Amino acid sequence: MVEKSFKITQEAGLHARPATALVNAVNSFTCDVNLEANGRTVNLKSIMGVMSLGISKGTVIKITANGSDEKEALEAVERAIATENLGE
Template sequence: MSREFTYTITDPVGIHARPAGKLVKIAQQFESDITLDHSGSTADAKHILGVMSLGIGKGDLLKVSIAGADEDKAAEELEAFFKNDL
């Protein structure tokens, strides 16, 4: 089974280097596979170059998919990160 959620980015400059680094750092704490989907392009949330290559800006819709042994905890922490930081 897997978990997923969508989030509309509210940060005025989108996912730039600092929040991308923070996102990757959170994702790397989990065993689960974490994938970001933006307008049909996907990236592994554990690799900063992939996250940055999505070019996510303010108002963009991002789908986060999480699959693995600790997916519930990962989803909880990532959702909190998006709500508080992006």
């Protein structure tokens, strides 16, 4: 299992467009990928799950991946966060 935390720095938080980018970044991987924020954990492959968290600016999120392609999945998340200027 691999994990990494990010602080959301975008003013609008993790709204629909960047949330979709994150989901799309991991959908092709076979491993389990989860997003944890505000004491709740959701499947990062589920746009409804991600949106249900209501992640705002300043929130620290933790991404965990577990499976055969976990490292590649986490790298894809990192690229999506950088591309969308979501956080650090």
